[in-house]
Amino acid sequence: MRTRTSIASLAVGLALFSAGSSAAADFGNGDFETGTLSGWSVSGAPAASGEAPLAGTTSALITSNGLSRTTLETALGLANGALIAVGNGSIASGSAIYQSLSVAAGNELVFTWRFFTNEIPGDELYNDFAFYTIGSEVVKLADVATGTFSSPAAVTAYDSETGTFTTRVTLDSSGTFTFGFGAVNVFESSIDSALQLDSVAVVPEPTGAAGLLLFGVGSFALRRRRA
Numbered sequence: 001m002r003t004r005t006s007i008a009s010l011a012v013g014l015a016l017f018s019a020g021s022s023a024a025a026d027f028g029n030g031d032f033e034t035g036t037l038s039g040w041s042v043s044g045a046p047a048a049s050g051e052a053p054l055a056g057t058t059s060a061l062i063t064s065n066g067l068s069r070t071t072l073e074t075a076l077g078l079a080n081g082a083l084i085a086v087g088n089g090s091i092a093s094g095s096a097i098y099q100s101l102s103v104a105a106g107n108e109l110v111f112t113w114r115f116f117t118n119e120i121p122g123d124e125l126y127n128d129f130a131f132y133t134i135g136s137e138v139v140k141l142a143d144v145a146t147g148t149f150s151s152p153a154a155v156t157a158y159d160s161e162t163g164t165f166t167t168r169v170t171l172d173s174s175g176t177f178t179f180g181f182g183a184v185n186v187f188e189s190s191i192d193s194a195l196q197l198d199s200v201a202v203v204p205e206p207t208g209a210a211g212l213l214l215f216g217v218g219s220f221a222l223r224r225r226r227a
Protein backbone atom coordinates (compact mmCIF):
# COMPACT_ATOMS: atom_id res chain seq x y z
CA MET A 1 0.00 0.00 0.00
CA ARG A 2 2.82 2.37 0.83
CA THR A 3 4.33 1.93 -2.65
CA ARG A 4 1.03 2.65 -4.36
CA THR A 5 0.61 5.86 -2.37
CA SER A 6 4.07 6.93 -3.46
CA ILE A 7 3.30 6.42 -7.13
CA ALA A 8 0.06 8.36 -6.79
CA SER A 9 1.92 11.29 -5.23
CA LEU A 10 4.41 11.35 -8.07
CA ALA A 11 1.60 11.28 -10.64
CA VAL A 12 -0.17 14.20 -8.97
CA GLY A 13 3.11 16.09 -9.00
CA LEU A 14 3.42 15.61 -12.75
CA ALA A 15 -0.17 16.66 -13.26
CA LEU A 16 0.45 19.82 -11.25
CA PHE A 17 3.39 20.64 -13.52
CA SER A 18 1.20 20.06 -16.56
CA ALA A 19 -1.60 22.28 -15.22
CA GLY A 20 0.95 24.99 -14.47
CA SER A 21 2.24 24.91 -18.04
CA SER A 22 -1.21 25.56 -19.50
CA ALA A 23 -1.76 28.60 -17.27
CA ALA A 24 -0.02 30.74 -19.94
CA ALA A 25 -3.34 30.83 -21.84
CA ASP A 26 -5.10 32.44 -18.90
CA PHE A 27 -6.25 36.06 -18.51
CA GLY A 28 -3.58 38.69 -17.96
CA ASN A 29 -3.92 40.19 -14.47
CA GLY A 30 -7.11 38.19 -13.85
CA ASP A 31 -6.57 38.64 -10.11
CA PHE A 32 -5.89 42.41 -10.39
CA GLU A 33 -2.87 42.00 -8.13
CA THR A 34 -0.87 44.45 -10.26
CA GLY A 35 -2.98 47.00 -8.38
CA THR A 36 -4.24 48.30 -11.73
CA LEU A 37 -6.47 47.18 -14.62
CA SER A 38 -3.39 46.41 -16.76
CA GLY A 39 -4.06 43.57 -19.18
CA TRP A 40 -7.73 44.58 -19.51
CA SER A 41 -9.42 46.88 -22.00
CA VAL A 42 -11.61 49.45 -20.36
CA SER A 43 -14.89 51.14 -21.30
CA GLY A 44 -16.37 53.79 -19.01
CA ALA A 45 -14.98 54.33 -15.52
CA PRO A 46 -14.01 51.04 -13.87
CA ALA A 47 -11.19 51.06 -11.31
CA ALA A 48 -8.81 48.77 -9.46
CA SER A 49 -9.55 49.08 -5.76
CA GLY A 50 -7.93 47.86 -2.57
CA GLU A 51 -11.07 48.48 -0.51
CA ALA A 52 -12.50 45.21 0.83
CA PRO A 53 -10.93 43.09 -1.95
CA LEU A 54 -12.50 39.71 -2.70
CA ALA A 55 -9.07 38.05 -2.91
CA GLY A 56 -5.51 39.27 -2.39
CA THR A 57 -5.02 43.01 -2.10
CA THR A 58 -6.93 44.39 -5.11
CA SER A 59 -10.21 43.73 -6.95
CA ALA A 60 -11.81 45.44 -9.94
CA LEU A 61 -14.71 47.76 -9.09
CA ILE A 62 -16.85 48.41 -12.17
CA THR A 63 -19.30 51.26 -11.73
CA SER A 64 -22.67 51.53 -13.49
CA ASN A 65 -21.76 55.09 -14.43
CA GLY A 66 -19.57 55.78 -17.43
CA LEU A 67 -20.51 55.68 -21.10
CA SER A 68 -23.65 55.22 -23.19
CA ARG A 69 -25.19 51.82 -23.86
CA THR A 70 -24.23 51.86 -27.54
CA THR A 71 -20.62 52.77 -26.74
CA LEU A 72 -20.46 49.92 -24.26
CA GLU A 73 -22.05 47.43 -26.65
CA THR A 74 -19.63 48.39 -29.42
CA ALA A 75 -16.60 48.06 -27.11
CA LEU A 76 -17.69 44.60 -25.97
CA GLY A 77 -18.45 43.44 -29.53
CA LEU A 78 -22.16 43.05 -28.79
CA ALA A 79 -25.05 43.65 -31.18
CA ASN A 80 -26.85 46.97 -30.87
CA GLY A 81 -29.53 46.43 -28.19
CA ALA A 82 -27.92 43.34 -26.62
CA LEU A 83 -27.90 44.99 -23.19
CA ILE A 84 -31.57 46.02 -23.53
CA ALA A 85 -32.42 42.43 -24.42
CA VAL A 86 -31.42 41.48 -20.87
CA GLY A 87 -34.87 42.82 -20.02
CA ASN A 88 -34.28 45.35 -17.22
CA GLY A 89 -35.39 48.40 -19.21
CA SER A 90 -33.64 51.31 -20.90
CA ILE A 91 -29.96 51.69 -20.08
CA ALA A 92 -28.60 55.14 -19.25
CA SER A 93 -24.90 54.40 -18.74
CA GLY A 94 -22.42 51.70 -17.89
CA SER A 95 -18.84 50.53 -17.59
CA ALA A 96 -17.04 47.32 -18.42
CA ILE A 97 -13.65 45.67 -18.60
CA TYR A 98 -12.88 43.05 -21.21
CA GLN A 99 -10.16 40.81 -22.55
CA SER A 100 -9.89 38.41 -25.48
CA LEU A 101 -8.67 34.89 -24.88
CA SER A 102 -8.31 31.70 -26.92
CA VAL A 103 -10.09 28.83 -25.22
CA ALA A 104 -10.95 25.22 -25.97
CA ALA A 105 -14.40 23.67 -25.77
CA GLY A 106 -14.81 22.25 -22.28
CA ASN A 107 -12.67 24.93 -20.64
CA GLU A 108 -14.31 26.57 -17.66
CA LEU A 109 -14.51 30.32 -17.02
CA VAL A 110 -14.33 30.98 -13.27
CA PHE A 111 -14.63 34.29 -11.43
CA THR A 112 -15.61 35.72 -8.06
CA TRP A 113 -17.92 38.72 -7.72
CA ARG A 114 -20.25 40.81 -5.60
CA PHE A 115 -22.81 43.45 -6.58
CA PHE A 116 -23.18 46.79 -4.80
CA THR A 117 -25.93 49.38 -5.13
CA ASN A 118 -27.16 52.72 -3.88
CA GLU A 119 -30.59 52.02 -5.36
CA ILE A 120 -33.35 50.72 -3.10
CA PRO A 121 -33.22 46.91 -3.20
CA GLY A 122 -36.35 45.54 -4.86
CA ASP A 123 -36.88 48.60 -7.06
CA GLU A 124 -38.11 47.47 -10.48
CA LEU A 125 -37.70 50.79 -12.31
CA TYR A 126 -34.12 51.75 -11.42
CA ASN A 127 -33.15 48.14 -11.93
CA ASP A 128 -29.35 48.46 -12.36
CA PHE A 129 -27.61 45.18 -13.11
CA ALA A 130 -24.23 43.50 -13.42
CA PHE A 131 -23.38 41.10 -16.22
CA TYR A 132 -20.69 39.17 -18.03
CA THR A 133 -20.29 38.57 -21.75
CA ILE A 134 -18.74 35.76 -23.76
CA GLY A 135 -18.54 36.73 -27.43
CA SER A 136 -21.99 38.04 -28.38
CA GLU A 137 -23.75 36.52 -25.37
CA VAL A 138 -24.79 38.62 -22.35
CA VAL A 139 -25.61 36.97 -19.02
CA LYS A 140 -27.00 38.89 -16.04
CA LEU A 141 -25.28 38.25 -12.72
CA ALA A 142 -27.49 40.26 -10.36
CA ASP A 143 -29.88 43.21 -10.34
CA VAL A 144 -31.52 45.64 -7.94
CA ALA A 145 -35.02 44.14 -8.24
CA THR A 146 -34.24 40.49 -7.60
CA GLY A 147 -30.93 40.47 -5.69
CA THR A 148 -30.68 39.64 -2.01
CA PHE A 149 -28.93 42.58 -0.35
CA SER A 150 -27.51 43.38 3.05
CA SER A 151 -26.29 46.64 4.64
CA PRO A 152 -23.88 48.18 5.27
CA ALA A 153 -21.78 47.37 2.21
CA ALA A 154 -18.09 46.47 2.49
CA VAL A 155 -17.23 49.18 -0.06
CA THR A 156 -18.34 52.36 1.64
CA ALA A 157 -19.40 54.25 -1.50
CA TYR A 158 -22.42 51.94 -1.65
CA ASP A 159 -25.38 51.29 0.68
CA SER A 160 -26.05 47.60 0.02
CA GLU A 161 -24.33 44.51 -1.30
CA THR A 162 -25.17 41.00 -2.34
CA GLY A 163 -23.13 38.15 -0.93
CA THR A 164 -19.97 37.00 -2.69
CA PHE A 165 -20.40 34.44 -5.45
CA THR A 166 -18.06 32.28 -7.52
CA THR A 167 -19.49 31.69 -10.99
CA ARG A 168 -18.32 28.82 -13.20
CA VAL A 169 -19.24 28.64 -16.87
CA THR A 170 -18.35 25.67 -19.06
CA LEU A 171 -17.39 26.94 -22.52
CA ASP A 172 -19.12 25.12 -25.37
CA SER A 173 -16.89 26.17 -28.28
CA SER A 174 -13.22 26.51 -29.07
CA GLY A 175 -11.98 29.86 -30.38
CA THR A 176 -10.95 33.35 -29.42
CA PHE A 177 -13.67 35.24 -27.57
CA THR A 178 -14.01 38.58 -25.84
CA PHE A 179 -14.85 38.07 -22.18
CA GLY A 180 -16.48 41.13 -20.61
CA PHE A 181 -17.65 42.13 -17.14
CA GLY A 182 -19.81 45.19 -16.51
CA ALA A 183 -22.50 47.09 -14.65
CA VAL A 184 -25.15 49.48 -15.96
CA ASN A 185 -27.54 52.15 -14.71
CA VAL A 186 -31.12 51.49 -15.77
CA PHE A 187 -33.52 54.35 -16.57
CA GLU A 188 -31.23 57.14 -15.33
CA SER A 189 -27.66 57.70 -14.16
CA SER A 190 -27.73 59.67 -10.92
CA ILE A 191 -27.59 56.74 -8.48
CA ASP A 192 -24.95 54.09 -9.05
CA SER A 193 -24.36 50.41 -8.59
CA ALA A 194 -21.14 48.46 -9.14
CA LEU A 195 -19.75 45.03 -9.89
CA GLN A 196 -16.77 43.98 -7.81
CA LEU A 197 -14.75 41.31 -9.61
CA ASP A 198 -11.73 39.14 -8.83
CA SER A 199 -9.96 35.81 -9.56
CA VAL A 200 -10.96 35.68 -13.24
CA ALA A 201 -9.50 32.53 -14.76
CA VAL A 202 -9.98 29.83 -17.38
CA VAL A 203 -9.54 26.32 -16.07
CA PRO A 204 -8.21 23.84 -18.65
CA GLU A 205 -10.26 20.88 -19.74
CA PRO A 206 -9.17 17.50 -18.42
CA THR A 207 -7.77 15.54 -21.41
CA GLY A 208 -6.39 12.12 -22.32
CA ALA A 209 -4.79 9.67 -19.92
CA ALA A 210 -3.95 12.43 -17.43
CA GLY A 211 -7.54 13.61 -17.47
CA LEU A 212 -8.55 12.15 -14.14
CA LEU A 213 -5.45 13.50 -12.46
CA LEU A 214 -5.89 16.93 -14.03
CA PHE A 215 -9.49 16.96 -12.97
CA GLY A 216 -8.38 16.36 -9.40
CA VAL A 217 -5.81 19.16 -9.60
CA GLY A 218 -8.37 21.50 -11.17
CA SER A 219 -10.77 20.93 -8.31
CA PHE A 220 -7.98 21.63 -5.86
CA ALA A 221 -7.18 24.90 -7.63
CA LEU A 222 -10.83 25.95 -7.45
CA ARG A 223 -10.99 25.19 -3.77
CA ARG A 224 -7.90 27.26 -3.21
CA ARG A 225 -9.48 30.17 -5.06
CA ARG A 226 -12.59 29.99 -2.94
CA ALA A 227 -10.59 30.05 0.27
Ligand SMILES: [Ca+2]
Residues within 6 Å of the ligand: 031, 032, 033, 053, 054, 055, 056, 057, 058, 059, 198, 199
Ligand atom coordinates in the same frame (compact mmCIF):
# COMPACT_ATOMS: atom_id res chain seq x y z
CA1 LIG B 1 -7.29 40.20 -6.25
Ligand SMILES: [Ca+2]
Residues within 6 Å of the ligand: 064, 119, 126, 128, 184, 185, 186, 188, 189, 190, 191, 192, 193
Ligand atom coordinates in the same frame (compact mmCIF):
# COMPACT_ATOMS: atom_id res chain seq x y z
CA1 LIG C 1 -28.85 53.48 -10.94
